[in-house]
Amino acid sequence: MTKTMKISEAVVRRLPIYLRFLNELSKKNVTTVSSQDLGQKLDLNPAQIRKDLAYFGEFGKKGIGYDVDYLIEKIRQILKIDKVIPVALVGAGNLGRALCNYNAYLKDNMKIVAVFDAQGTKIGESINNLKVKSMDELCPIIQELKVRIGIITVPAAEAQAVANQFVESGVEAILNFAPIIIKVPSEVRVHHADFTAELQSLAYYLD
Amino acid sequence: MTKTMKISEAVVRRLPIYLRFLNELSKKNVTTVSSQDLGQKLDLNPAQIRKDLAYFGEFGKKGIGYDVDYLIEKIRQILKIDKVIPVALVGAGNLGRALCNYNAYLKDNMKIVAVFDAQGTKIGESINNLKVKSMDELCPIIQELKVRIGIITVPAAEAQAVANQFVESGVEAILNFAPIIIKVPSEVRVHHADFTAELQSLAYYLD
DNA sequence: TAGATTGTTAATCGATTAACAATC
DNA sequence: TAGATTGTTAATCGATTAACAATC
Structure with a gap:
């Protein structure tokens, strides 16, 4: 089998x-x-x-x-995590920071190697030893570091654009935390981590 | 039907x-x-x-x-979110803060009304207009504020203990972000928001 | 050997999709 | 009226569970 x-x-x-x-x-x-x-x-x-x-x-x-x-x-x-898999994250807000710091915990070979943000004020900040980069640098850095998975932690309005940039840069899979369904070519895999939906569906089970 | x-x-x-x-x-x-x-x-x-x-x-x-x-x-x-549902959160780390700040966004009637942490240094801090309380106060505050849903954003080792406290305090449903399966009585509903698992299952689909 | 537990087939259960009469 | 779209039944598809021979 x-x-x-x-x-x-x-x-x-x-x-x-x-x-x-x-x-x-x-x-x-x-x-x-x-x-x-x-x-x-x-x-x-x-x-x-x-x-x-x-x-x-x-x-x-x-x-x-x-x-x-x-x-x-x-x-x-x-699961193909017997080798390190380079991951990039876009959106250095609270959630993005949380995930980067979690990084240490997931020694299970998923490593966040680059962080990006569109906001000028965030660029250059350090999160867990990683400098936040501008969106202009996304494509070259992703290709240089051979990033295979992208994480999206930007507001819903910007999520699709970020997904597009990931896809163009050659990212193979995306974990999307923005509360919106993003569309990508069928060869790119997307998982949605959607805690507002999670919370709302919990409410259904209250008596 | x-x-x-x-x-x-x-x-x-x-x-x-x-x-x-x-x-x-x-x-x-x-x-x-x-x-x-x-x-x-x-x-x-x-x-x-x-x-x-x-x-x-x-x-x-x-x-x-x-x-x-x-x-x-x-x-x-x-979904029973036509009325405001009071929610409490335990674990004022990065992820907990992120969720509290997200709060504003989910105007969909799920309102975080109390935040707790076990660490003395965190107690008294303000997150999004909420003062972080000590774990001793969890039960009385939850009952006073009629909290119905609890969110767990503590490390895996502490998650079960927090769940137990939630259950004893009368919380009806739990959203658990800790990477561990928590056990609760069958009348309490638990959803797991598990992004390390999410990320790992994504890796499977890489070529 | 006796007891335990796998791998796998067959049976059950449940969820998704197709199809269409009802009707706005 | 003709076209569109629902609500719902029946058909399909897929996932879970039970059962058991194989075997450590």
């Missing part, structure tokens, strides 16, 4: 969740884990976890479970 | 997306919109949009479409 199968988005979204918990286990020197254990901790069905992993290979041992460190290695390979 | 039906989570998550775009239309004085138009702008199937809305009532007119302002009103009612 390792070969050409289209893996559903739902599966891909669970992999980082598995990875994070496995990292915790590894830190605690737990060497083996079963789909049972994982399911309990992550509120997921064990069969689902086994099936998710089986899309990519046979990582477990019958009767035993999964070797924690081996599974970590495999999931990192699947 | 208006009566007792369990509405799927996927449907509820789309409502804020509809709402946001409808608000834009309203600002531009567009009075009517079809499921066709909506689908095109939001990258969704028109049939799905009609079906989503039909779960809650007959809001459209055959041959015409939906009245923008009427639909806005209805969706706000469905």
Whole structure:
């Protein structure tokens, strides 16, 4: 089953969740884990976890479970974060700063290597050892640093223009925090991190 | 179809997306919109949009479409954001500050009315006209201000403890930004806003 | 060997999409 | 009236879960 199968988005979204918990286990020197254990901790069905992993290979041992460190290695390979991935961020506001500082935490190979802002007053400021650059420099810097993923933390009104610049510069995927649906060519992947929508949908479940 | 039906989570998550775009239309004085138009702008199937809305009532007119302002009103009612919902936030770090400042933007009736932090140095600071309070005051303040939703922006190690405090104080729903699965009683709704996971799953789609 | 747990198939469940009568 | 678009049913598609042979 390792070969050409289209893996559903739902599966891909669970992999980082598995990875994070496995990292915790590894830190605690737990060497083996079963789909049972994982399911309990992550509120997921064990069969689902086994099936998710089986899309990519046979990582477990019958009767035993999964070797924690081996599974970590495999999931990192699947997610392509076994090598450092250079990331750029546009929008040095509060949220942008928060993400840059978070950077240290995500030692999981996603590294913010450049920060841009349109506002003159922000340019030159330092955020977490990175100097904020002007938008004019976006394309050359992205190409020089081989940035593959772009993060958008600008107001909604500017998000589409930033996305366009990312695409023109050759960015392959975008994480958009602006509360608007941005349009990009189909070969560019966009995820929306939309906490106002998240908050509003929570309200629905109030009694 | 208006009566007792369990509405799927996927449907509820789309409502804020509809709402946001409808608000834009309203600002531009567009009075009517079809499921066709909506689908095109939001990258969704028109049939799905009609079906989503039909779960809650007959809001459209055959041959015409939906009245923008009427639909806005209805969706706000469905999401229960037709009245102000008091929200509390714990964790006055970069991300917490970002969300508090965002507050102004979400005039959509989700109002952050209290901010807490465990760190002594943060207590007393002002963020967007709110004084940061100590964790000791969490329970009484939440009850006094009738806070219904809690936001967690503390490090992963502290998230579960904060969730517990929220639950004990009577909070009904939680938006968790900490990269960990928190456990709460089944009557409390939790959404996870997890951008490290989001970023990692993006990497999968790189070539 | 007996017990545990995987990988995988089959069964179930749920969500999306197509199609169309009703009707503005 | 003719054209457009809803609300809704039926068809399709896809994802989750159960079950179990294989095997450590």
